[in-house]
Amino acid sequence: MSLSSNQHLRRYLWPCAGLLVLFIINAIISPEFFHIEFKDGRFYGSLIDVLNRAAPVALLAIGMALVIATAGVDLSVGSIMAIAGAVSAYFITKGVDSLALIIGAGLVAGLIAGIINGFLVGYMSIQPIVATLILMVAGRGIAQLINEGQIVTFDHPGFAFLGTGSFLGLPFPVVLVIITFAIVQLLTRRTALGLYIEAVGANPSASRYIGLNEKAIKMSVYCVAAVCAALAGMIAAADIRGSDANNAGLWLELDAILAVVIGGASLMGGRFSILLAIIGALIIQTLTVTIILSGIPPKYNLLIKATAIILVLLLQSPLFQKQLSQLKFWKNKKEMNNA
Amino acid sequence: MSQVVLQLQNIHKKFPGVHALKGVNFTLRAGEIHALLGENGAGKSTLIKVMTGVYQRDDGDILLNNQAIFPNNTGDAQALGISTVYQEVNLLPNLTVAQNIYLGREPRRFGLINWTKVNQDAAQLLKGYDLDIDVTQPLSSYSIAVQQLIAIARGVDMSAKVLILDEPTASLDADEVQTLFRIMRDLKARGIGIVFVTHFLDQVYAVTDRITILRSAQLVGEFETATLSRAELIGHMLGKELAALGEHKPQAHATSGDALLSVQAISRQATLSPTDIAVSKGEVVGLAGLLGSGRTELCRLIFGVDKKHSGNVTFHGQPVNFSSPRDAIIAGMGLCPEDRKHDGILGQLSIRENIILARQVKQGWWKFISRKEQEEIANNFVKELSVATSDIEKPIEQLSGGNQQKVILARWLAANPSLLILDEPTRGIDIGAHAEIIRLIRKLCDQGLALIVASSELEELVAFSNKVVVLRDRQKVTELTGDEINPQRIMQAIAAH
Numbered sequence: 001m002s003l004s005s006n007q008h009l010r011r012y013l014w015p016c017a018g019l020l021v022l023f024i025i026n027a028i029i030s031p032e033f034f035h036i037e038f039k040d041g042r043f044y045g046s047l048i049d050v051l052n053r054a055a056p057v058a059l060l061a062i063g064m065a066l067v068i069a070t071a072g073v074d075l076s077v078g079s080i081m082a083i084a085g086a087v088s089a090y091f092i093t094k095g096v097d098s099l100a101l102i103i104g105a106g107l108v109a110g111l112i113a114g115i116i117n118g119f120l121v122g123y124m125s126i127q128p129i130v131a132t133l134i135l136m137v138a139g140r141g142i143a144q145l146i147n148e149g150q151i152v153t154f155d156h157p158g159f160a161f162l163g164t165g166s167f168l169g170l171p172f173p174v175v176l177v178i179i180t181f182a183i184v185q186l187l188t189r190r191t192a193l194g195l196y197i198e199a200v201g202a203n204p205s206a207s208r209y210i211g212l213n214e215k216a217i218k219m220s221v222y223c224v225a226a227v228c229a230a231l232a233g234m235i236a237a238a239d240i241r242g243s244d245a246n247n248a249g250l251w252l253e254l255d256a257i258l259a260v261v262i263g264g265a266s267l268m269g270g271r272f273s274i275l276l277a278i279i280g281a282l283i284i285q286t287l288t289v290t291i292i293l294s295g296i297p298p299k300y301n302l303l304i305k306a307t308a309i310i311l312v313l314l315l316q317s318p319l320f321q322k323q324l325s326q327l328k329f330w331k332n333k334k335e336m337n338n339a
Numbered sequence: 340m341s342q343v344v345l346q347l348q349n350i351h352k353k354f355p356g357v358h359a360l361k362g363v364n365f366t367l368r369a370g371e372i373h374a375l376l377g378e379n380g381a382g383k384s385t386l387i388k389v390m391t392g393v394y395q396r397d398d399g400d401i402l403l404n405n406q407a408i409f410p411n412n413t414g415d416a417q418a419l420g421i422s423t424v425y426q427e428v429n430l431l432p433n434l435t436v437a438q439n440i441y442l443g444r445e446p447r448r449f450g451l452i453n454w455t456k457v458n459q460d461a462a463q464l465l466k467g468y469d470l471d472i473d474v475t476q477p478l479s480s481y482s483i484a485v486q487q488l489i490a491i492a493r494g495v496d497m498s499a500k501v502l503i504l505d506e507p508t509a510s511l512d513a514d515e516v517q518t519l520f521r522i523m524r525d526l527k528a529r530g531i532g533i534v535f536v537t538h539f540l541d542q543v544y545a546v547t548d549r550i551t552i553l554r555s556a557q558l559v560g561e562f563e564t565a566t567l568s569r570a571e572l573i574g575h576m577l578g579k580e581l582a583a584l585g586e587h588k589p590q591a592h593a594t595s596g597d598a599l600l601s602v603q604a605i606s607r608q609a610t611l612s613p614t615d616i617a618v619s620k621g622e623v624v625g626l627a628g629l630l631g632s633g634r635t636e637l638c639r640l641i642f643g644v645d646k647k648h649s650g651n652v653t654f655h656g657q658p659v660n661f662s663s664p665r666d667a668i669i670a671g672m673g674l675c676p677e678d679r680k681h682d683g684i685l686g687q688l689s690i691r692e693n694i695i696l697a698r699q700v701k702q703g704w705w706k707f708i709s710r711k712e713q714e715e716i717a718n719n720f721v722k723e724l725s726v727a728t729s730d731i732e733k734p735i736e737q738l739s740g741g742n743q744q745k746v747i748l749a750r751w752l753a754a755n756p757s758l759l760i761l762d763e764p765t766r767g768i769d770i771g772a773h774a775e776i777i778r779l780i781r782k783l784c785d786q787g788l789a790l791i792v793a794s795s796e797l798e799e800l801v802a803f804s805n806k807v808v809v810l811r812d813r814q815k816v817t818e819l820t821g822d823e824i825n826p827q828r829i830m831q832a833i834a835a836h
Contacts, residue, residue: 190707191704191705191707192699192700192704192705192706192707192708193704195688195692195696195699196704198685198687198688198692199685199688199692199696202685202686202687202688203681203684203685203686205681205682206676206681206682206683206684206685207685208644208664208682209642209644209664209674209676209682209683210664210668210696210697210700210750211663211664211665211666211667211668211669211697211700211701212665212700213663213665270687270688271687
């Protein structure tokens with residue numbers, strides 16, 4: 001079994017090493033980075049902030065990991081965040097007080113979006129990038145319609161708890177990520193669903209002969225992705241106590257895809273790891289914090305982020321690893337010749 | 340005899356786990372139409388890909404007009420004068436006909452493409468092929484037949500000495516085929532050597548001068564079309580010598596009479612005419628027939644991969660109507676598909692996962708087979724079928740063809756079927772694994788499993804079948820039992836005309 005455990009570990013090696021390196025850099029730049037304080041019943045500190053800020057992208061990445069495993073992609077999750085935020089804001093401003101009803105409405109809105117995506121991709125065989133592009137564009141428009149073109153603010157302490165509350169000392173968004181992770185992990189790894197998703201991603205045609213319902217599996221992953229996005233959207237709305245259809249979740253679909261890819265997944269489908277996707281989201285967020293802490297002018301942010309991400313991806317690329325080892329090989333050979 | 344234009348000598352090509360060409364020779368003369376024949380997996384397409392530079396040979400020589408050539412890609416081959424036209428036209432559907440014909444070699448004036456000349460020349464060129472069409476329309480606005488002629492015109496215009504036509508007639512109707520043949524004869528008269536790959540034997544006799552036959556990655560021989568009978572031809576393609584598989588001995592326990600599976604008049608438009616087939620417990624029913632005879636189509640219809648348009652299926656005495664493979668699996672069937680790479684293996688997934696999936700589907704997704712049980716199942720089958728691997732966690736794509744096939748067989752056996760359909764189970768695997776799979780089929784049948792095995796290898800069918808159903812032109816032509824099951828009878832039934 002040595003091979004299997006090796007392969008398994010190797011998948012975790014680079015993303016974890018990347019995160020670790022970033023942590024160390026942060027600790028050097030700012031010794032305060034690992035300092036965590038407990039006051040008023042919750043933890044405070046840079047590390048906690050990273051976790052808290054990474055929560056929306058981590059939620060998106062959980063769903064995106066499943067979608068990408070089926071060789072798909074969901075560009076609409078950012079817009080679904082905006083829709084879910086707008087729907088819950090609408091219910092609150094209309095005087096609905098029941099938290100279950102408000103959150104339920106947001107989640108149902110997400111589910112409907114997911115069904116639309118799943119239908120287009122799974123049952124209509126439209127390319128995922130095009131199918132979800134529709135809702136990426138239209139979704140934000142729908143959110144604007146719900147908000148009637150305004151930024152809708154509200155005051156609902158119960159709902160605000162989603163974004164700013166804490167539980168067992170942890171920010172509540174972080175708790176939500178942990179719960180979502182646990183549920184999705186349970187669903188995919190304690191039942192055969194995870195294996196089915198990987199099978200459909202690895203070879204859709206062979207999956208059909210095995211009796212897998214490719215359409216239904218695709219439908220379900222887009223639904224999970226959309227519901228995760230709705231949850232993230234409500235966290236974002238709760239955080240600012242308002243719904244901003246233009247900016248809520250803007251471009252976050254790209255961060256989510258990046259998080260999954262940094263986690264070592266292939267856009268060609270197949271193997272997925274939700275934990276690695278979350279680590280990917282943490283890397284993206286930590287990087288942002290690193291740039292801020294290091295005092296580099298903000299105008300360099302995007303470039304530095306891009307460079308760091310290219311490095312992580314290169315290190316994971318089998319081709320690059322091979323060429324790197326060949327480089328070593330030639331160097332050794334040269335030294336041998338010289339000696 | 341006219342001059343030799345292209346000569347392949349002792350060509351070897353190996354892929355991981357497969358020796359796809361074992362010292363094949365091929366000789367093409369100027370001004371001849373030369374058929375290249377063989378069943379799927381015989382090595383035809385590999386040989387063509389070696390000629391056209393898609394693959395590089397591992398050993399052997401390619402001589403074009405007595406000069407050794409080493410094409411690295413199709414562009415190289417084309418520049419040397421070897422053009423290929425595939426069944427699926429490999430031109431650009433969005434560009435115009437004229438743009439396609441002069442793609443990459445457009446006539447220029449002052450460094451800019453002279454579009455007027457492109458269009459004029461293209462129209463002129465196509466007139467030579469009796470094609471009077473608007474060359475400024477996109478290629479995709481014309482039928483496949485016309486597109487093929489355009490591809491041929493392009494190939495020949497690039498000073499082709501050798502023209503390879505790979506299954507060009509598969510999607511043409513009878514008239515279009517005649518047009519194509521007329522043009523092939525024209526080109527032949529102009530001294531071009533034409534390699535014609537097809538699985539329609541009528542067409543071989545209608546148009547070719549010589550035939551080269553491949554089987555199991557080896558050359559069977561080169562023959563004059565005029566002197567080779569149809570039965571001999573099929574014999575060469577399917578192999579008539581009874582190999583070391585042992586004599587056929589009809590199993591005594593078989594055919595208890597009560598049918599396990601009974602299929603009546605199953606059909607699907609354009610793929611299979613109404614066909615009957617019955618299988619009893621512990622019986623092996625062989626499906627014989629050439630490529631395109633309807634073997635695979637019948638398997639797919641029974642298993643619910645394709646929807647049947649008519650017919651009744653009774654399984655275990657119950658009328659059934661499978662709308663998907665899942666229904667068939669739950670009812671107790673399994674199907675090992677013909678195209679292992681495309682329809683069989685889940686490349687990235689481990690041997691263990693590949694083995695347990697069908698059983699998992701049968702049980703339902705919520706009743707997850709525990710990791711421990713999965714490992715037990717996988718290890719048992721790996722041992723029982725002697726899959727050569729050190730580790731069941733290895734991705735299946737790292738195994739050789741024969742071992743992959745064993746894993747796919749294990750997948751279905753793990754699901755505990757009462758009927759297993761094997762479509763070309765020994766395609767493209769080495770001799771050792773081949774014999775093992777035949778032995779396994781016999782053993783399974785002894786254990787009471789019913790099997791339907793489609794195969795293009797006659798000696799294989801003879802070695803294990805209790806009954807052979809022969810298909811031709813998408814319908815059943817006869818059913819052979821007992822002493823009738825011998826290569827000659829099967830061959831006659833396939834060839835009868």
